[in-house]
Amino acid sequence: MTERWGRVLGTDLRSLALFRTALGAYLCWDLLVRMQVMSSLYSDDGYLPRDARLALERIPRFLSLHLSSGSALVQLILFLAALYFSLALTVGYRTRFCAIGSWILFVSMHTRNPIVDGLADDVLLGLLFWAMFVPLNARWSLDGALNGDHLRRDNSNASVGVFALLLQVCFVYWFTDTVQSRELFPALGWMSPETLALLKVVGPALVFVPVATGAIRLAVVTTFVALHLTAAIEANAPSPALICALSWSLFLPKTFWDAVARPFGQFSLQHALDRSVEWLRATVKTWPAWFHRRLASKPAAREPGVLQRAIVLSSLALVLAGYASNASASRFRLPRPVAAVAMAAQLGQPWSPPPLPKADGWYVVEGVRENGQRMDLLHGGPLDWAKPSEVGTVFGNFRLQRFMRSLLEPEMAKNRSYFAGSFCQQWNTLVTGPSRLAKVYVNYMQGQPDGTHKKLFLLEYPCPK
Amino acid sequence: MTTTTLPDTAAVPPGAPEPDDLPEVDPPPPAIVSLDLRSLALFRMVFGFVILLDLLARIPEIPVFYTDSGAVPREFMFSTIRSWGGYSLQFMSGAWPVQLAFFLVMVAVISCFIVGYRTRTSAVLAWLLIMSMQGRNPYILHGGDDVIRILMFWCIFAPLNARWSIDAALNRDKPLLPVSNASWGAQALMFQLCFIYLSTAVWKVHPVWLTEGSAIYYALHLTQFAKPFGTWLAQFPHLLQLMTWATWGLEFFGPFLLFIPVRTGWFRLLAMVSFMGLHLGIFLTMAIGLFPWICMAAWIMVMPSMVWDWVDRWYPRLSPSVRAFIERTRAGVAATLVPFFARFKTPPAPRENLGLAGGVFVGAYALIVFAINFQTLPVVKGKVPGLMAFAEALLGLHQKWAMFAPYPMPKDGWYQVVGTQPGGRKLDIWNGGIPPTMAQPDVIKSYRDVRWNKYLNAVTFDEFAFLRPYFGSYLCRSWNASHTGPSRVDHISINYIMRINPKPGQPFPPRSTDVLYQQNCPRQPLQ
Numbered sequence: 002m003t004e005r006w007g008r009v010l011g012t013d014l015r016s017l018a019l020f021r022t023a024l025g026a027y028l029c030w031d032l033l034v035r036m037q038v039m040s041s042l043y044s045d046d047g048y049l050p051r052d053a054r055l056a057l058e059r060i061p062r063f064l065s066l067h068l069s070s071g072s073a074l075v076q077l078i079l080f081l082a083a084l085y086f087s088l089a090l091t092v093g094y095r096t097r098f099c100a101i102g103s104w105i106l107f108v109s110m111h112t113r114n115p116i117v118d119g120l121a122d123d124v125l126l127g128l129l130f131w132a133m134f135v136p137l138n139a140r141w142s143l144d145g146a147l148n149g150d151h152l153r154r155d156n157s158n159a160s161v162g163v164f165a166l167l168l169q170v171c172f173v174y175w176f177t178d179t180v181q182s183r184e185l186f187p188a189l190g191w192m193s194p195e196t197l198a199l200l201k202v203v204g205p206a207l208v209f210v211p212v213a214t215g216a217i218r219l220a221v222v223t224t225f226v227a228l229h230l231t232a233a234i235e236a237n238a239p240s241p242a243l244i245c246a247l248s249w250s251l252f253l254p255k256t257f258w259d260a261v262a263r264p265f266g267q268f269s270l271q272h273a274l275d276r277s278v279e280w281l282r283a284t285v286k287t288w289p290a291w292f293h294r295r296l297a298s299k300p301a302a303r304e305p306g307v308l309q310r311a312i313v314l315s316s317l318a319l320v321l322a323g324y325a326s327n328a329s330a331s332r333f334r335l336p337r338p339v340a341a342v343a344m345a346a347q348l349g350q351p352w353s354p355p356p357l358p359k360a361d362g363w364y365v366v367e368g369v370r371e372n373g374q375r376m377d378l379l380h381g382g383p384l385d386w387a388k389p390s391e392v393g394t395v396f397g398n399f400r401l402q403r404f405m406r407s408l409l410e411p412e413m414a415k416n417r418s419y420f421a422g423s424f425c426q427q428w429n430t431l432v433t434g435p436s437r438l439a440k441v442y443v444n445y446m447q448g449q450p451d452g453t454h455k456k457l458f459l460l461e462y463p464c465p466k
Numbered sequence: 467m468t469t470t471t472l473p474d475t476a477a478v479p480p481g482a483p484e485p486d487d488l489p490e491v492d493p494p495p496p497a498i499v500s501l502d503l504r505s506l507a508l509f510r511m512v513f514g515f516v517i518l519l520d521l522l523a524r525i526p527e528i529p530v531f532y533t534d535s536g537a538v539p540r541e542f543m544f545s546t547i548r549s550w551g552g553y554s555l556q557f558m559s560g561a562w563p564v565q566l567a568f569f570l571v572m573v574a575v576i577s578c579f580i581v582g583y584r585t586r587t588s589a590v591l592a593w594l595l596i597m598s599m600q601g602r603n604p605y606i607l608h609g610g611d612d613v614i615r616i617l618m619f620w621c622i623f624a625p626l627n628a629r630w631s632i633d634a635a636l637n638r639d640k641p642l643l644p645v646s647n648a649s650w651g652a653q654a655l656m657f658q659l660c661f662i663y664l665s666t667a668v669w670k671v672h673p674v675w676l677t678e679g680s681a682i683y684y685a686l687h688l689t690q691f692a693k694p695f696g697t698w699l700a701q702f703p704h705l706l707q708l709m710t711w712a713t714w715g716l717e718f719f720g721p722f723l724l725f726i727p728v729r730t731g732w733f734r735l736l737a738m739v740s741f742m743g744l745h746l747g748i749f750l751t752m753a754i755g756l757f758p759w760i761c762m763a764a765w766i767m768v769m770p771s772m773v774w775d776w777v778d779r780w781y782p783r784l785s786p787s788v789r790a791f792i793e794r795t796r797a798g799v800a801a802t803l804v805p806f807f808a809r810f811k812t813p814p815a816p817r818e819n820l821g822l823a824g825g826v827f828v829g830a831y832a833l834i835v836f837a838i839n840f841q842t843l844p845v846v847k848g849k850v851p852g853l854m855a856f857a858e859a860l861l862g863l864h865q866k867w868a869m870f871a872p873y874p875m876p877k878d879g880w881y882q883v884v885g886t887q888p889g890g891r892k893l894d895i896w897n898g899g900i901p902p903t904m905a906q907p908d909v910i911k912s913y914r915d916v917r918w919n920k921y922l923n924a925v926t927f928d929e930f931a932f933l934r935p936y937f938g939s940y941l942c943r944s945w946n947a948s949h950t951g952p953s954r955v956d957h958i959s960i961n962y963i964m965r966i967n968p969k970p971g972q973p974f975p976p977r978s979t980d981v982l983y984q985q986n987c988p989r990q991p992l993q
Contacts, residue, residue: 043543051557052544055534064564069598070553071544341561 011159016253018140024248026090038401044264045071048420064345067113093142104129117400121241134162159315170248171205176324184355187232222364323349361448372435417460425464495648499731503770507629512763514580535562537940538903554601579910582631584813593618597862606917609869610757613696623651632807649819650828667718669871680709684874687967689909696751703970718922731770755916879964880909885955934983960986
């Protein structure tokens, strides 16, 4: 009986391991994309310095390590730390510690510059939070192999942490509105809102059906992954559909893994990993002793204690209460201190609205030198008002594009000067005399319904002397 | 050496070999480059304790000085700083619970430093957190904060835990280190201490200190600092002149007393007693917070071995009841602390010196720091290469010891914040809601404490005028939070009741009102 309920409310350890690997790889990729434009988006020399960030919302109870310094060097250190945690998560090395580190740094990064984040990042933060409480490293991990404890336990696993993580996957469907669902399932645009809502409620709930759980789960996973992946492949950006598809790996049932493992027999993935770890251990014995000691003493996956269960259950209550208070119809409000904790941990937050419609327009940044010469600061060379070959790729980086799109919004108007000012800084640290940059004009060529483009003048910025 | 019988937590266990019995003992290092490990241990405890007091004194002021609803919100800091100088972990949040958590962590770390548990790690953490705390709000710092931050950096490298520490108590199987220690870290500490006084003496090269000898006269006429004893002393200008010259002479020549090759112990004792006397004198005459105590704690490190030998010799002559009391206390402390820390992983044993790499690092860094600070002295006025300045600022070792230098400021006064109530009645909301008056209040009390004193002094200077709008909003907010209806204030005027103190012997001009800032208070409280 207990075993059966364990199967219904929990999942397979190998599914958790697959989820861990996919999650870690996704985090690495996400960080690398952000690091390309790190100093523009996260330092005081960039487009959103820390004082401008605080002015965005007068909510003091936001925690962010990334606010501790405005220097790009410190930001780089924090990003490299996050990258290390993500890599370690992928291979399952010091997994619990690295999951906690990842969660702290991703929440902190999100808080430092929320403008470049969207629904995909909300979903990610939710998954990362519960990932701290589940045995991600029990299979296919360096931790497990170094400790030799992977053979000890049955593959199925159920705990409050695992249950909460599974529920979080469902919350994405249960607590998003119709507009957001269009972002999750672009392929289902033909469906009526009612049918879509029904699919969102019933589909994820099916994974907890107590009879024929394995078969039903396999069917649901296949359906949802297929739906999401078609959407994710079309989008050339971290779309929420991709991270949702990734999270469905959690529900792969025991039957699936047994079927996959059978044909390979001795040459299973776990076996190959064990062999390579054995080789690694034999090799490191010849290395300096302190290094060997560090590698060998890995914490094993432990059963959750009372404290951990209490944290998980109260967080789950917090998440549910948060969603309840976000619902437009509800008049329920969290007490202020509780809301502050939920906000700092990014738990039960309202899901981000979908991004602005794909920009039909492009920025033209005009620079005027002291000697009157005009130039195009984005592309170099003489000023060019013509439509670029690919409008979306003027800024290349997805996060930067997102930021520049939001800069068009009226409430971001007072932050435009930082964007303009960064050109002055770049030029005038290199160039002196009459070819110094004197003024920057920021324009946006906005698409009109008739297919033409209208010049939208955003800002004139005189460079400081 | 003899085994110490002072109250300690790491007494030599019975049966441990006396150091004299050890087969081979290296000759002790030359006295002029060495410090006594027992003095370093006592320095660690007293220095840590003073820092602890300083932290505890800041805790009630967290809302004012460390949160977004106080007088120095992050928004203000972020818009005025743009560099390494603005680094602080405490920028993480503007909420008081988070700031309080930071302070509690600091209290825990400093406590570990005091009892000598994982002393080096504690020193690293303490230094990082102290740097962070100072970066969050630099407007409330005094010279003593620089002393704390910089000495704590050098503490990382010095063997502070070789005696009377949990580290030593949990490593009793290892032999005790010889008392005389000439490690890189200990020397860096000692040189840093000397440098403070030498450089402040150079900053004070000015007629007010050297020929007129009127510096202490000016200092004791600053009503915001002068204690009653100081005010009484101020009526003897010739005595003050002698004291001025003596102070400058001690600051300039005193540090050299530590390096005299004959009778080194006696000269060091002389230096230590003189400098402690100087700071005790400052404590008795001027209200500048814990500054004198920080400096007195620092001088403990040079206490010569002969003092400890005297203690060993005199201890058996104490009356048995006193000795029994000391022994009981020692045993009680040890029985409480040692088992508590023994539950965790055994800390590394105290080490006599750093390895070669550490030594080279400390040596190189010390050279950079002292070279830069020599270059920036007013008489040298040299240029500092950018990379060197960065290397120094990175670790928070920038220092400018210009206290009361080149001369004490002659501008003096106190604050008055005139609030106008809806009925038109005016009252001084800074000094407890009394009617505004030009009469002299209890000035030291009206500055509240040393942190407020530094902040309010910054507010008076026009170069820091950007502080005033935030101070104004804070004053409105804090008064109107507890005063509603007709007792609220609609408008405030921040006034500084000032005068410029004249040369000795000349009459004092009347005080004038300097209106620093005026603003209307918002109708609704902001928070």
